[in-house]
Amino acid sequence: MRRRDAKQIFQIVKRVFLTGASSGIGLAIAKLLVAEGHEVWGTSRNLERLPKTPRLHPIRLDLTDRDSIQEAFNSALAEAGYFDVLINNAGAGHFDPAELLPMETIASQFQILVFGQIQLMQLALRHMQARDKGLIINVSSLASRLPVPFMAAYNAAKAALAAFTMSIQLELGDSRVRIVDLQPANICTEFNQGVIQSAKTESRYDAKIAKTWKIVEHTMKNAPSPDLVARHVLKLVNAMPPPPRITVGGSCQLPLQMLMSAVCEAVLLIAGEGSRLRQGFRLRRSYGGQASGQANLRGLDETFLKPFVLVLGRPLISYTLDALTRTGIKTVHFVVGYEGERMIEQLRQIIPSGVNASFIENRDWRKQNGISLLAAASHVGAPFLLTMSDHLFDDSMVGRLLDNSDPAVLNIAVDRKLDSIFDLHDAMKVQMRENRIVGIGKDLREFDAIDTGLFVSPREIFDYLERARSDNSENDCSLADAVRLMAGNDKVRAIDIGASWWQDVDTPEMLQHAEEDMTRRMSRSVSKIGRYSC
Structure with missing residues (x-):
């Protein structure tokens, strides 16, 4: 006797009604259940897509049609005689900004994902209560608890199904009919290929939609196969009693990853005076000669503003703005303080088109940078990108940080290339344990990398800043103070920038070094182009 046949002798064969059996999770469930000897009545709108295999009985069903639902179940019941298990698995998705979703689209999603089920x-x-036994498995989604951006109708429908399931669980009480909410997380299926997207949306959403869809596809490709869900369903079919809810999938859930990669706003701290750089220049003297437009950028009183010091003929802050916007940042919150009105006036002249700018005043700008960040607390969502106006960095560095950040913690771009740091003594050093930051400070004796001043932060950082400020006798705090507190709770993660380039500009010497580095890098790029064009 074969092992499979022997197993079936001691196993009670269940009769199962399964929706969405022609692809993805449903197909994996159907194949495993019939392989284990169970009888499955599997549904699809197109019977040609259902595999022809023993014990899989094809049933045509269209969840958008109430008559089709009634007829499909009744005909299958007449053929089967009874059902031990119903698995509500069929689904569909729509990917678009919630603001622009037609009511017809929302209604369609709810018909398929809620009302039909x-x-x-x-x-x-009704059938199972009459028999006083049975199992219903509703395949909802982790998106019911952790919504996926641009899938609002899908998220809401799955949440409604989960809530309805829980309500029935409460009503059934001690009944021998059980109902389970099965919530898949990241599962690699062809679901994305069937998700409907509008051909055109409003331009303000384009960058975020593109980033979100990119991470959706990347995450799904690297997720577990639907066989994982099928194995859990098999356990539920054989379990007595089954649990009321289970989640299936990797520990790094899809909604969180998408939020991570959908960072589209930044806070730029420019409140300080730039005293260290100012000490290196005499008043009424601009750095680098009479570059075009410099007088206009300096202002009428001829005192320079640090963000507008010229670097290779362009304002320092313009490089930062370009790097942010090229990586998808659409909203920038400028925290200003010193010469605030003049700063705002000059910023308005160079802000790239398509960027939404807000200006936040920090009246306590003479205090440390933690106070400047606190000024932005009521203006930003989560997560957000954070940096300073006097840091230069590659686009690749911003992209690397955004692509690898965890939105639940503070993410700091760090540089392990210690030999390349221009002024190592002055740099903000970090001590690491694997990819977690456990210490930060300029005076650390033992350190592994340098804080580059580029962060992706959760809103939780504001709570830590408030704690740091309350612990200070002068009601002051630095960003590093908050980082230390967060690190103490294992909430700071290091993202290695690899070969990416950056430079802090705090002194005339740093400024000169940055220009020399940038000139060399541009020369190498021109040289490569010349070789390729020959």
Whole structure:
């Protein structure tokens, strides 16, 4: 006797009604259940897509049609005689900004994902209650608890299904009919290929939509196969009693990853006076000669503003703005303080088109940079990118940080290339344990990398800043103070920038070094182009 046949002798064969059996999770469930000897009545709108295999009985069903639902279940029941298990699995998705979703689209999502499945639940419950036994498995989604950006109708529908399931669980009480909410997380299926997207949306959403869809596809490709869900379903079918809810999938959930990669706003701290750089220049003297437009950028009183010091003929802050916007940042919150009105006036002249700018005043700008960041607390969502106006960095460095950040913690771009740091003594040093930061400070004796001043932060950082400020007798705090507190709770993560280039500009010597580095890098790029064009 074969092992499979022997197993089936001691196993109770279940009769299962399964929706969405032609692809993805449903197909994996159907294949495993019939392989284990169970009888499956599997549904699809197109019977040609259902595999032809023993014990899999094809049933045509269209969840958008109430009559089709009734007819499909009743015909399958007449053929099967009874059902031990109903698995509500079929689904569909729509990917677009919630603001622009037509009501017809939302209604369609709810018909497929909620109303159609409720109708099947009611049909199955009447039948199972009469037999005083049965199992219903509703395949909802982790998106019911952790929403996916641009899938608002899908998220809401799955949440509604989960809530309806929980309500029935409460009503059934001690009944021998059980109902389970099965919530898949990241599962690699062809679901994305069937997700409907509008051909055109409003331009203000384009960058965030592109980034979100990119991470969706990347995450799904690297997720577990639907066989994982099928194995859990098999356990539920054989379990007695089954748990009320289970989550299936990797520990790094899709919604969190998408939020991570959908960072589209930044806070730029420019409140300080730039005293260290100012000490290196005499008043009424501009750095680098009479570059075009410099007088206009300096202002009428001829005192320079640090963000507008010229670097190779361009304002220092313009490089930062370009790097942010090229990596998808659409909103920039400028925290100003010293010469605030003049700073705002000059910023307005160089802000790239398409960038939404807000200006936040920090009246306590003479205090440390933690106070400047606190001024932005009521203006930003989560997560957000944070940097300073006097840091230069590659686009690749911003992209690397955004692509690898965890939105639940503070992420700091760090440089392990210690030999390349221009002024190592002055640099903000970090001590690491694997990829976690456990210490930060300029005076650390033992350190592993340098804080580059580029962060992706959760809103939780504001709570830590408030704690740091309350611990200070002068009601002051630095960003590093908050980082230390967060690190103490294991909430700071290091993102290695690899070969990416950056430079802090705090002194005339740093400024000169930055220009020399940038000139060399541009020369190498021109040289490569010349070789390729020959």
